[in-house]
Structures are given as C-alpha cells and as structure tokens.
Amino acid sequence: MNRGAGVRKGARPFLFLLLAARVQAAPLWEEPEWRRLLHIKGSVTDARPGPFFLSPDGEPRAELEALETALRDDSPDPLSTAAEPAGPEPRRCRFPARVAWLAERRGLDAAELLKPCRRFAAWRDLLAADGVALVFASAYLNNPSSMFGHTFLRLERRGEDRLLDNSLNFAAETAETSGVAFAFRGLTGLYPGKYTAMPYYLKVQEYGAIENRDLWEYRLNLSSAEVSRLAAHAWELGQAEFPYYFLSKNCSYQLMPALEAAAPRLTLFGTPPIVGPMDTVMAVAATPGLVRETVYRPSHATTLRQRRALLSTAERRAAWAYAAGRAEEGDARSAAFPEGRRALVLEAAHDLILYRYGFNPEVASSVRKLEHPLLVRRGRLQAEAPAPAQPTWALPPDQAHRRKRLSVGAGAERGGAFAEASWRAGLHALEDAAPAYLPGNAIEGMSGRLRYDGPSESVYLRDLRAIDIVSLTPFDSWTRKPSWALGTGLDTAFSAGRAPAESLVYDGRGATGVSWGRPEGGPGVVGLLAGGEFAVGPVLRGGGRLGGILCLVGAWDAGPLRAALRASLGGAVLGDRRPDHRLAASFDWSLSRDRSLRASYFMNGPHREARLNAVLFH
Helix, strand or coil: CCHHHHHHHHHHHHHHHHHHHHHHCCCHHHCHHHHHHCCECCCCECCCCCCCCCCCCCCHHHHHHHHHHHHCCCCECCCCCCCCCCCCCEHHHHCHHHHHHHHHHHCCCHHHHCCCCHHHHHHHHHHCEEEEEEEEECCCCCCHHHCCCEEEEEEEECCCCHHHCEEEEEEECCCCCCCHHHHHHHHHCCEEEEEEEEEHHHHHHHHHHHCCCCEEEEEECCCHHHHHHHHHHHHHHCCCCEEECCCCCCCCCCHHHHHHHHCCCCCCCCCCCCCCHHHHHHHHHCCCCCEEEEEEECCHHHHHHHHHHCCCHHHHHHHHHHHCCCHHHHHHHHCCCCHHHHHHHHHHHHHHHHHHHCCCCCCCHHHHHHHHHHHHHHHHCCCCCCCCCCCCCCCCHHHCCCCCEEEEEEEEECCEEEEEEEEEEEEECCCCCCCCCCCCEEEEEEEEEEEEECCCCEEEEEEEEEEEEEECCECCCCCCCCEEEEEEEEEECHHHCCCHHHCEEEEEEEEEEEEEECCCCCCEEEEEEEEEEEEECCCCHHHEEEEEEEEEEEEEEECCEEEEEEEEEEEEEEECCCCCCEEEEEEEEEEECCEEEEEEEEEECCEEEEEEEEEEEC
16 A cells, blocks of 8 residues: 555545635634624614725724834824824724734734834823723603613722722714704714713713713623723724614713623624614623622712701701801700711712802802801811611612503403503613603603503504603702603594594693602602693594693502502593593502513593503513
8 A cells, every 4th residue: 555645545534624624714804803893783784984084984894904004114104193102103003902812813012013003102191991881870850861771891800999989971963952953964874973081070070970870880891801902902993983873872872882892702682773872881790700899879969968867857948047047046956966966967968069059169159158167167077967868769770660661452442352562672761660761750852652441342543652751859948840751643522522443643742840858759649730732633623622631640569569550631622622531540560670461441521441461671
C-alpha cells in the first residue's frame, strides 16, 4: 500500500470537516454582537444615517469593511477638528466599542488602536463606570410624553454616594410639550431621539424634587467587561440619532438595545408595536439573575407627606407656623416637645418651604429668610428626628399588573343577555388592582370593547376610547393639589333611548375638584369633581350637546377586593338637552397579579346592565 496515498486518504475526513466549518461559520458582519452594536433588529438599523456610521447607511457588511479600513487609517476624522483641546483624532475614535469587538475577532490590540483617542479616554475616566442600574421614574400626568412613566440608565461610580453617578437617557428633542403637532410628530417618528449623559443628581432633582416623581433603581448584575462595553457604546451613541415614536421606539425601548449591545448574553426585548416603561422594567426584572438589588428613592412630595404623617396635631401647627415665617410662634408651640420631636417639626417645616418654593439655588431673599431660622434651630439640636417610613403603596413597579388588559364576559340588560370582549393597550384603570400604582391615579389609553347583543343577534362597537385619566389626590392644607379627570373617545349614548348599535357618539369631558382620603395613602379615596362635557353624533338631537358635569369618583381596597365607583350628573346648555346621568360600580377580585374576576353594574338614562368579566393583564 502507498503510504502517502493512505495519509491523504485518512486526512480527507478532517479536511472535509474543516471546509464544512468554514462554510457554516457566519461572516463577521452577520454575527449578532456586531448587529447589536449597530442597533439592528431585523434587517435594518434603527439609527438614522449620520456620524453613528462610517458607511452611508449602516449596512452591516459595509460598516464592518469601513471600520477595518479605519483601523489602518490614522488620518484625522473630518468630524474631529483641530480646534478641539485634544486635537484631531482618527475616525475609529468615534467607535471604541466596535473597535474593541473587531480587534478581539482579528487578534489585534484594542488598547493600542484606541491610544490616539484622548477625548474618549478622558470621558471614560470621568465616568469611572463600575456598575449599571435601570431607573424607573413614576408617571407624571402633567406631561403627555411622561404619563406612563420614564426609564433611563445610571452608570455607577465606585463608592457609596449614588448621587455622584452619571445617567444615560434617551429622549425626543422637541420644541413643544403638548398640542396636536406634538402628538402627530411623536406618533409618526418625526422627532429626533438622542442619547445624553448627565450627572445623576440632576435627574434626581428633576424627577424627585421638581416633578415630584418617585424613583425605583434596579441595580444590575453586569460584569466589569460588560460595564466597560456599555460605557464605550454610550460614547458611540452620543452622536447617534433615532426616529422617536411615542408608542414604540421611545425612551424605554431604546435602552434595551444598548444593554443588549453591552451584554450580548442578554435578550431582553423584541420589537413589539407598543412599548411602555413598565414593559422594559418587567423584562429586566424577569431575567434570572440580572437584578441584584432594588432601591426606592421617594420624591420630595412623598417624603413631605410621610414625615407629616408622623406629626401630631400640635406638632403640625408648630411646623406650619415655622414654614409661614412665624418662628417665635413655632418656638412657643414646640417648647414642651422632646428634642427629637422638635427636630422632626423643623424638618417637616423645611420640607414644606421647599415644596412651596422649589429647589432653585437662586431663590428669592424672602425664601432664604424663611429657611434661615429653621436651619439655625435644627443645627442646635443634637437628636435625630424619626425617619419617615416608606408608603405602604410604594411597591416596585415590576410587581404591578402588566400594561395590556384583555377582558371577556357576559351580562344582562333589560332587553336580554349580551356577551362582550375588550382590550386595552395600557396602563391602569381605577377599577384595576392597585399594588405598585399611586392610589387614586388611573390612565387608560387606546381601549375598545365589542359587544354581542343576544336578542338582535348582532355585534356592535360598545366604545373605543383614546384616553381616560383620573388623578385623585387627597386634599390637605400643606400641598393643596387639586384632583381632576379627563377623557375622550367613542362611547354609546344609552341616554338617547335608541338601540345601542345606533347610539355611538364621540364625546369628551374634563373636570376638576377636591378629593378626600389619607394624603400619605390609605385604603380608599373619593373625589367630587365639576367640569364640562361635549358629545357629537347623529343619535343626539341637533347632532350634539355641550354642557356641564358633576362627578363623584372613588376607589377602595380590602385585601384582594377592590371597589370602584363613578357617578355623574350631566346637563346640556346647547344641543340635546336630555339629562345624561350615569352610575358605574365595580368589584374586582384579584386571583393573581395578572388575573381577576370583575362584577360591574352600569346605568345611563333608561339603560341598566350588570355583567361579570374575566380579566387578564398581559
């Protein structure tokens, strides 16, 4: 036997396996890690053409080839000018995370390739990132773009003082904050969305002190290499621009690709048509081992309410006197208090001053005159004041029910039986189980209900609502916040006395008033509101109506049971002047976080109905 032929024959299987492996190995530009660095989900990148890419449109292969060329090119980047303090730098300095990834694949020294990148090195050293947290800011009903909450990332420095950390935020760049143009541009992606980094204490001041929004910090289990990669990728994202969509590719969605690029082991999110901050928080919290600690940071308003709840009636009067500038009266009222209680009174009074006049360092001299006597007196006391407790309703947002709601059920009315199915895009109704939601607050967007009428054997649209908001804040003499409600969309005007399938109208209502309950949170809250309403539709006499409305709205909790009440008296001054009185009551029994049974009663004009629904949050 020819020995050489035998060797060649024996080597054939190994050569075949080697060739097969080379055929099966995906090109570098198809590797998931590379596509994530380019923010590609599907076939194209989410980023707009521009300085975030070296190639014209960010196509994966072209971008990889352009970067490989840039690794060998030390000529100045056209976007880096000699006027910069560090001087011009090579083009690859715009992409430290991509350079590090490609250098590892090619067996090159990433540190040597990034040696000319002095601006990035200075920025990286300034961040000194040692950890990462996902931060959730609670809903802010005074701004349409923040009504469902907000999320951003915190890049943690070494040490214990988290206020010295930095934040990475994605937001739309807009000149407006409300109006038709604002809504249209936000829904169609016409606003540019950009990542920005800023000190964390500024975000705490913005959300916690100015807008009075509680913060929840989810500290993540990322390796040091993943944290460094996120910091490098954040440098790249600083020059990126993305189309901003309010409902989908928004502040919360865009954080997920950034985390996935930094930690390729994670797959947190797909590309759903609607995304809310609660969705991304739940996706992160549901990833095994990703969250190592959850920290609650109450807003100034929450701290004020919780500290005031510790005061007796006499102590509240003393604190009120101090906050009103009557220091001598405050001294007289608190003279008999133990030192620790006097400290508590002074801190509560200072909370009230800050709540009234804000945290701007350029405060008026009149405000400083109010603060100075309090701070001097507090400085003389050695005792520690009792610390305010965390509110019982303040639970991590990942423990709340999911955003979307599906409901199916059946009921009876005077004309016979019916069946119905409804769906809502988000977020929370007054009738829904309330854990982890602010008591008395509700916001529903894009909800609809189809109903099958048994006697007529027909299907009709019961309602299709654009938005419904309720904000019931128990009134107290310190914060004096009004309660309010508004809503608009299609609804069935049962008060017209026609068949439901023929009674669809477009309506809108808004009301404001006062609510009662425990300001620091309790088992129930009820509000009395007054305002106006309108409706247009062929079923109404004259084609519409315009008038006033008086509402009684409330909700109460008792373990797994939640009761809700909505009652209103409506009278028109223009158009159809038939009374439009309504009563809706419901009892919701929570079976689990995302499942419940709900019994409801509804009355509108001559119409009466009772129904039972199974509710699923998903």
